[in-house]
Amino acid sequence: MTTTTSDTRVYLVGGGIASLAAAVFLIRDAGLHGENIRILEELPVVGGALDGTGDPGRGFVARGGRMLEEEAYVCLWDLLETIPTLTDPDKTVKDEVWEFSRKWSSHAGARLIDRDHKILDAADLGLDLRDKAELVRLLALPEHVIGARRIDEFFSDHFFATNFWAMWRTTFAFQNWHSAIELKRYMLRFAQELPRIHTPAGVRRTRLHQYDSIVRPIQQWLADRGVVTEHGTTVTDADFTGDAVSGRRITALRVVRDGRPGTYELGEHDYAFLTLGSMTADAAYGADDRAPELIRDKRDGAFRLWEAIARKAPDFGRPNTFCGRTPRRHPLRALQHRRGAGHHPGQPQHRCHMGRRRPPGVPGADLVGARGDGRVLRRLRRAAGALGPPGRTSRTGAHGGGLMTGNMTAAPVGGLVATPLSAACADVLAQAEHACIGVGPFNSYFSVGRIRQIAQWAYERFAQVDFFVPDGPSAYTLQALGYPPERAEWKARRQGQ
Structure with missing residues (x-):
């Protein structure tokens, strides 16, 4: 932050560990006043994937956790050495975690067990x-x-x-x-x-689960310094000025609270930090007698906010890559928990969309032609060969269709801009699921270099890309221009070759 004044306000969208950590660093390192920081969270509890819910009657559930270790979590330990534990103000959370891990170190004696219930030698990784x-x-x-x-x-x-x-x-x-x-x-x-x-x-474990050992102490530290957390507040959109080149600045956050819309206006020295997407978005819980609901309509606001700003500014990425195609990507977890002092015999489950995985589908670009061979298809093959390993080609007769699948990886390129013709087109473009690009066989515009540029542009933005090459049917276009049928077919075939 380049400007810090007593009037600077900061809005943190989402109450996960990222926003909680940001609030601590803003106070500790940037010198902001805690009362000028506001956390906007739609759930009744903070912590994101580290949240914890339940009671002795219904049981307790924590939706997530992290395998903490020393080397990869440098920023976290820097954060936690500032935060005192809830039970001892003279001991930091970091000290408590490290002390507990020294006393109860991780050392699995049965890391892998085979189907015959025999302990395997997990030290033998089995890699040839x-x-x-x-x-x-x-x-x-x-x-x-x-x-x-x-x-x-x-x-x-x-x-x-x-x-x-x-x-x-x-x-x-x-x-x-x-x-x-x-x-x-x-x-x-x-x-x-x-x-x-x-x-x-290498794993370091907390004394309690991570919500009670990490989230609650941070939350208390922030509350003691005047940070306000607004629960039940869903941020639905953000207004911007500027562009990707000159730099964007948020001017307003659109929210819904208790079913009523509202707006937070941001001044010149105000800041907003947005958490986009969530690995536990739309988590649902089951019980002994019912399965968890598979939610498909994005009731959680995390991905809907991302989709809203991506429609305005494509450089915010493709949220559908992370929240689309739900049936394959959702994890189903079975959790045992306790009710009161007795062990609960059931296994409650929940489903959620994992926010960090690319959805399945065709991993490269499909090059489709009306005939299996052709000059344009050879250009496409050369373009594909420059971008990745060679693909497979199949032929299906005179006017069937040739298919070549290549992994068309791409480096960033410029010079191509997609301009949606309507709001519906903009929505389809933002979803970025599938691009179908027609290549004219008699059009000199489609050189190898141009096809490569188009392929790179499309492949960076869409989950699946198809090139359609109508080199066989183009004979009818030639006939319409006056060519005899035999000559038209010969010319189309020659162009295809």
């Missing part, structure tokens, strides 16, 4: 030379080359049967169809866990 080479390749590739490809596109079947993958995927909640980029990022961030993943000795 090919597995290791595939891992090194993924870690070495730039993200723009990896693109939207999935994990299972980078590894052989043997890799997915190893002890290493069984431990890694369950520790960090990975599926084989998740983003390969996401896997690379996690491996680079938690590389220090590889030698100890079979125990896992």
Whole structure:
């Protein structure tokens, strides 16, 4: 922050750990007055994925938690060394966590158990030379080359049967169809866990669950300094001035509170920090006699806010990448909990949309032609070859359709702008699910370079991209221009070749 005055106000959208941490740092490091900070949260409890709910009668549920360890959570420990515990004002939360972890260190003796209930040697990761080479390749590739490809596109079947993958995927909640980029990022961030993943000795645990041990002390520290948390407040939209080049500035936040709309106007020296999306958005709970509801209409405000601002400014990204295609991406978790002093025999469950995974689907761009071969298709193939590994080609007869699927990874490019013709078009563009691009076979505009540029532009923005090449049916266009049928078919075929 470049300007700090006694009149500066800060609005934090969402009451998760990110907003709570931001509020602490704004007070501690930026010198803001706590009473000028306002947290806007739609739920009745703060903490985001670290929240905790329930009572001795209904049972207790905490929707999330983190595998804390020393090396990757430097910012968190910096935060918690400022916050005193609720039971001892002379002891910080960091000191309590580290002290508890020293006394009760993590060291699993049965990390993996097979189907015959035998304890496996988890220290044997099971990786062969090919597995290791595939891992090194993924870690070495730039993200723009990896693109939207999935994990299972980078590894052989043997890799997915190893002890290493069984431990890694369950520790960090990975599926084989998740983003390969996401896997690379996690491996680079938690590389220090590889030698100890079979125990896992690097994990630091809180004395209580993370809501009571971390969230509640932070919340109390902020309340003592005058920070106001507004529960039941959903931020639905934000007004901006400026653009991506000159810089945007929020001028107003649109909210709904108790069913009534409202507005927070931001002045020149005011700030707003927005949490977009949530890995626990639209979580639903089941019971002994009913399954949790699968919510599809985004009742939680986290993704609806993101969608609202992305419609105004495409550089805010594609929220549908993270909250779309619900049936495949939702996790179903079974949690055992206690009621009072007795053990509850049921297993309550909840579903939620994971906000960090790319949805499944065609990982590259599909190049579709009315004939299996053709000059334009060769241009598309050359463009695809420059962007990624070669694809597969199939032919289905005279006017059937040729399909070439290539992983068209792309580096950032400029020069292409999509201008929606209507509000409905803008909404479809913001969802960024599928782009179908027609390529004229007799149009010199579609050079290899231009096709590559279009492919890069589209592939950066859409979950699936199709190029349609009507080189076979173009013979009818030539006939309409006066060519005899035989000559028209020959010319169309020649153009296709």
